[in-house]
Amino acid sequence: MGAGFLNIVVLMFISVCAVALFKRAHLPPILAYLFAGILAGPQILSVFAHPEQMHLLAEVGIVFLLFSLGLEFSLPKLLAMRSLVFGVGLGQMLITTAVFTSVPYFLGLSLSASIIVGGTLALSSTAIVIKQATEMGILNNRRTQLAISILLFQDLAVVPFLIAIPLLAQTGEVSIGLALGEALLKGVFVIAFLMSVGKWVLPWVFREIARTRTDELFVLTTILIALLAGGLTYYFGLSMALGAFLAGMMLGESQYKYQLEADIRPFRDILMGLFFVTVGMQLDLSVLWSNLFEIVFGVFALMLVKVVLVRLASMLVKTDPIDGWSAGVKLCQIGEFSFVIAALATTHGVLSTQQSSLIISMGVISMALTPWLMSNSVLIAKRIVKSDLALTDEETSLRHDSLTNHxxxxxxxxxxxxxxxxxxxxxxxxxxxxxxxxxxxxxxxxxxxxxxxxxxxxxxxxxxxxxxxxxxxxxxxxxxxxxxxxxxxxxxxxxxxxxxxxxxxxxxxxxxxxxNQVVPELQEGSLMLVSQVLHYAGVPMSRILKRVRAERKGRYDHMHGFYPGETTEISYGTEDKLEFIHAVVLSEGAAFVGKPLKDIDFARMRVKVKGLRRDGNEVKEPNENAILQAHDVLVIAGKPRRVERAERKLLEGN
CATH class of the missing domain: 3.40.50.720 (NAD(P)-binding Rossmann-like Domain)
Incomplete structure (x- = not known):
């Protein structure tokens, strides 16, 4: 237990230092987490000798990420995007899988292994693309939506692969068709069930919880619903992320959308960081070092081919060339689900450890390049199209297009x-x-x-x-x-x-x-009353407005403090907040008779002098050098205890 706790502390320390350093160098946190994972992995510091043990916890990060994405994509929005999801998404998946299956097959790999390699290379990283798009504020523009449509279909396409791998190991072609058909039926049932629960039950649940006004309950329920939806789809042999996405999508139309997003964000970001750390841990440095040239060449060839293939798929729905190329640049890396498929294929003996290590090495390098590619995707697309149009505001979020100067x-x-x-x-x-x-x-x-x-x-x-x-x-x-x-x-x-x-x-x-401005209701109410009184008393409106402006500028100076009376309530909560005005009559034996006002040092006692009366007449704005005389009445203002202290000093000198 002690060693495990120490390992977690060491991992957190490495992550914090890495994120701080990368942030200083203006590099995205994702790269810092990958770097922290490589450092903490079994190859270097060996903080965790078996990183696969952390994988389930890290996968919860993807569940929360997809739940957040679901909140952005409500059902009407998804239906409006169906041509992109099932047009471009399906096209990209089929074309890319076919191309990347044929290459290893011609190089002598078995057909089953080639299909798995093709599938892993066809997938892109939902986690990086969405996290980076959210940070850049471009999640809702049409270029990113095209990329997200493809990612959504890829997440659906992971399911058949996860089902087919154990069956490919048995090489029973008939059972593959049966298993995929069964998975499809399960999928339809789970999606229908989740959508009906989301439409009829969840809004009622959150309405009741919101009424309790308990922040903790709201957060806990949000986490529970995301995990329950993920757990349900996982139980039926589908992706956990798919269930979370559907739950988020159902709540995307509700009035609680933004609060749900804000509540889940800290958990999502921490667990997503952990996910990228586990990705870094899986990098086999010996494989990377011994096959460095092949891996680097493979990464660049793969990214180039994927950009072209995404552009070809986007032509199916006649998208704008710049949007198509830009989506291709965003999606040219290998995805996190590729690691899951590669690990499962290795377990079932469809791929060798060497082959899966090569895929993971290529994946980590391509992921590391993605943040830079995403930041420059539009620029690269415009270079390819040879468009010299100035960068538009398309790359900014459209979520609040209509809200400006509000x-x-x-x-x-x-x-x-x-x-x-x-x-x-x-x-x-x-x-x-x-x-x-x-x-x-x-x-x-x-x-x-x-x-x-x-x-x-x-x-x-x-x-x-x-x-x-x-x-x-x-x-x-x-x-x-x-x-x-x-x-x-x-x-x-x-x-x-x-x-x-x-x-x-x-x-x-x-x-x-x-x-910038504080408006106290009581003082403002008094000010409005005074304005009305002065107006009825015949004071010109221009002078009243000038007086009101001066009062606000002086932070209601002349409206602070009052003479306490018999009915004035002083409670524990107000004794240090009320400001009293008090008249001190200087008797002949008073300590400060014959001394100037400045000797008293009212500023140190935090008491203000409001006025001085002598022989029945008011001395306006008494000078600090004014000598106090017997029978003078000094009007002072301040908090009750300070006024008492000032009076004692004036009369007794202490």
Whole structure:
């Protein structure tokens, strides 16, 4: 137990250092995880002598990844993409498998081994492409959607291979057809079952959980549903990832989509990192070293051929040439399921250990090149097509195409809704975030742009296109939560943040947290009342507006503090927040009679001088050099204890 724990700590330490170093060199984290895996693998540090033992846990990372992808691809969206999935996807899989099967067959490999090699080389990496596309913010543009359509079909195509491998080892051709037919029936049943559960049961489950307002329960249920769906498909002999994808797809239309995505992301990213570490561990350095030339040549030949074949497949649905080439560049690596197929084929004796090690070596190298290829896919495609068009904004996310110069309202309660109505009257776009499931449901039914989620979570703010917004308004009165929203907003963009609060107790702390404007309701209400009073008293409107502006600029300086009375309640929670105004009468024996005001050092005591009365007349803005006299009345303001301390000092000198 102790040794196992130490190994995990060592692996985490290597991963953290690798990610930090690669980030410093502006390289993607995926490469850092692969590198950490190679270091920790049985060849170098041998932290884990049997990396295959970690493979199931790492596969859970792919389950979460596909669940997140399912949330992006709701059923209507997938049906709209069916020509891409079953047209380009099927075309690519058939053409590529046929080409890569023929090469080893002509080189003398058996037909069964050649088919497995062809299948493994035809697959691309769902994990890398989707993770990289998400980080780059291009998941929803048409080029990436073309690539994802092909990946979705590839994930479906893995299933027949996993079923066929044990049967190929027995070389019973009749049983292959029967087994594939049986798998197809199972697949249809499982998909129909999951889709009906997703449509009728899951929304009700999440509605009930959202009502409990328990964050932990929401997160746990999300993880449980992703794993249950994956486990169900796995039980029926299909891919775990397929079940998770279907569960995510069913929830993709629900109002909880963004919150589910935000909740599952930390688990997904950690387990995906672990998956890439296990991939790195599988690299056999001795095979790599002894066949370095063949592997490097094989990788470049493979990637080149795959780019061309994906382009050929994309021509089946007459896609734009740049989109076709760009999708090819994105998908020219070997996929993570190739490792699963290669490992299974080796176990059943269809492939030799040497052959599967060659495939894994080629896979790791091609995966390592993918992040760079994805970043430059459009540029490469335009070079091939010889298009000198400037890069368009196509490579940016289309998720919030319509949202620019909008206002984000965090909290859609009484205040949030009032602001939204006024914005609507002025034709200003807005999007609201709220955690009340009933309110979200009601508002969405009425056509209001409301997202269910916790506004203090980064992913939720990103989903509302915060980088394009003109203002983030925190409309709920929870100061700690408001500070979290400000912090997250500041890490994503420089958009202005306005915070509404009931009273001005936390004014300074909200400003220091990064708020651009804090609006205390009580002071603003008083200010509106004062404006009305001054207007009725005959003060010109221009002077009233000037006075209001000055008050806001001075952070409601003249509105702080009040004279306490018999009914003033001082509780434990408010004693350090209330500001009192207190009049101190200097008797003839007072310690500071005959001394200047500056000697008292009110600033150190954090007390302000509000005024000085002498012989019944007010001395406006008393000078710090003003000498105090007997019978003067000094008006001071501050927190109750500080006012008491200042009075004691004035009268007694201590």
């Amino acid at each position: 206002v984000i309202i965090c909290g859609f309660g009484r205040v949030g809704q009032s602001v939204a109505r006024m914005l609507k009257m002025e034709g200003i776009k807005f999007v609201a975030i709220d955690m009340d499931p009933v309110r979200v449901q009601e508002s969405r039914n009425a056509g209001e742009p409301v997202v269910f989620g916790d506004a203090s979570q980064k992913d939720i703010l990103i989903s509302t296109a915060i980088e394009k917004a003109t203002l983030v308004l925190v409309a709920f009165d929870q100061v700690d939560k408001a500070k979290q929203v400000i912090t997250q907003a500041r890490t994503i963009s420089s958009t202005d943040v306005m915070v509404r609060t009931k009273r001005d107790y936390q004014l300074e702390s909200l400003y220091s947290a990064g708020a």
